Amino acid sequence: MLDQQLVRAPEFPQGARWINSAPLAMRELRSKVVLLDFWDYTCVNCVRTLPYVVEWDRKYRERGLVTIGVHAPEFTFAREARQVERAMAEFGVTYPVVLDNDYAIWQAYSNQGWPSRFLVDSDGYIRNQHLGEGEYLATELAIQGALRQADPDYRPVPLTIPLREEDRPGAMCYRPSPELYCGYARGEIGNAEGFAEEAVAIYIDRNERETGKFYLQGAWRARGEYLELAGTRGHIALHYRGKDVNLVVSPTGDPVELMLGLQGGQLIGAAAAEQPSIIVYQDGRPLPDTNAGADVQYANGEAVVTPTRPRMARLVSNPDFEEHDLRLEVHGRGAALYAFTFTTCLARSQ
Numbered sequence: 001m002l003d004q005q006l007v008r009a010p011e012f013p014q015g016a017r018w019i020n021s022a023p024l025a026m027r028e029l030r031s032k033v034v035l036l037d038f039w040d041y042t043c044v045n046c047v048r049t050l051p052y053v054v055e056w057d058r059k060y061r062e063r064g065l066v067t068i069g070v071h072a073p074e075f076t077f078a079r080e081a082r083q084v085e086r087a088m089a090e091f092g093v094t095y096p097v098v099l100d101n102d103y104a105i106w107q108a109y110s111n112q113g114w115p116s117r118f119l120v121d122s123d124g125y126i127r128n129q130h131l132g133e134g135e136y137l138a139t140e141l142a143i144q145g146a147l148r149q150a151d152p153d154y155r156p157v158p159l160t161i162p163l164r165e166e167d168r169p170g171a172m173c174y175r176p177s178p179e180l181y182c183g184y185a186r187g188e189i190g191n192a193e194g195f196a197e198e199a200v201a202i203y204i205d206r207n208e209r210e211t212g213k214f215y216l217q218g219a220w221r222a223r224g225e226y227l228e229l230a231g232t233r234g235h236i237a238l239h240y241r242g243k244d245v246n247l248v249v250s251p252t253g254d255p256v257e258l259m260l261g262l263q264g265g266q267l268i269g270a271a272a273a274e275q276p277s278i279i280v281y282q283d284g285r286p287l288p289d290t291n292a293g294a295d296v297q298y299a300n301g302e303a304v305v306t307p308t309r310p311r312m313a314r315l316v317s318n319p320d321f322e323e324h325d326l327r328l329e330v331h332g333r334g335a336a337l338y339a340f341t342f343t344t345c346l347a348r349s350q
Contacts, residue, residue, distance in 0.1 A: 007125065009124055010026070010108035011026050012025060012105060016100065019096070020096045020097060030122065030124055031122050032065070032066045033147050034065075035143065036120065037053045037116075038116040039071060040071065040072060040073055041078060041312075042075065042311060042312040043312075044343060045114060046115040047091070049133055050091045052160065053067060053069070053117075054093060056140060060147065061095075063151075063154065063157075068097070069097035071099050072101075072105070072106050075338055076225060077310040112131055113131055115131075116130070117139060171346060174346075175241075176240075176243070176342035180213075182226055182338055183222065183227065188213045189214060195222045197222055198222065199222070201219070201220065201222070204217065214340075215236070218234020218235065226250070226336040227337045235327055237325065237326065237328070241322070243345070244293065244317050246342075246343075247339070247341075248337075248339045249278070250307055250311075251275050251335065277332060278328050278330050278331075279329040280292075280304075280327075280328060281303075281328075286302050287303035291317060295315070296314075
């Protein structure tokens with residue numbers, strides 16, 4: 001989407017933490033074309049967009065494009081630089097990333113959500129903006145146009161082909177279940193007991209299911225951002241519509257425990273010995289491997305996810321857009337559940 005009125009790109013605040021780069025300033029990047037990508041490493045839409053941003057950086061870096069990731073954390077744990085660094089290595093992000101922990105850059109650009117891309121021309125003006133997934137071809141055409149404006153001798157390169165079948169023209173997209181938060185600040189609990197804020201409560205799942213809510217069994221502590229299993233066994237259940245199901249999860253919600261128990265992004269010592277596990281059931285049966293997400297492993301016929309660090313775990317990948325009951329059996333004290341997300345688009349051939 002092209003802006004009708006030119007707006008000068010705001011400067012980055014002083015004192016922000018940068019990864020892969022010394023602090024940058026927009027005034028020092030004049031003559032360059034700058035692509036800003038606002039993201040969060042646990043945001044499924046950001047994770048799905050990143051391969052395109054990484055590819056554009058690879059293709060156009062030597063042609064005058066400067067790609068900068070602006071990491072604006074949705075959850076408290078994502079403010080930690082080492083968590084972001086671990087995610088960057090996992091996703092192949094080698095361009096500069098600035099930690100926007102106080103949302104100063106977000107507010108300066110009047111950003112509205114994740115992911116969001118801003119293209120700044122060589123004169124320092126915002127020329128293109130897009131919120132959400134998609135429009136990859138339009139963004140790349142805008143990048144090429146800005147590079148051509150900056151350098152009359154610029155020679156375009158072939159456009160990036162869609163990196164996923166569901167990104168091709170004609171893909172079928174349906175309305176999935178909305179993102180479902182687990183903490184009391186934004187969560188929708190279906191149990192009649194409701195949330196016991198900052199306290200432990202015993203829940204009974206009466207097998208009532210309403211889309212857009214979750215149901216608990218066992219002893220759980222409700223925090224603003226997450227639910228934490230307070231006993232040694234419990235479950236969370238929900239009804240959903242979608243192709244894929246993801247869960248933002250951590251081995252513990254306690255920031256002190258995370259600081260003491262994590263080394264290089266993995267649990268160590270006693271924390272590792274006590275780490276919880278999650279067993280995935282769909283429609284009352286163990287999740288079949290044909291529907292398993294990339295982070296599911298199988299042990300004794302059970303679909304298991306082991307949270308070893310705060311991240312987005314890919315639980316379910318159905319072959320089609322489907323409707324199911326999902327139940328997660330949590331074993332071991334401490335598992336912190338933040339949010340469920342659901343994806344929707346399918347290649348036409350499906």
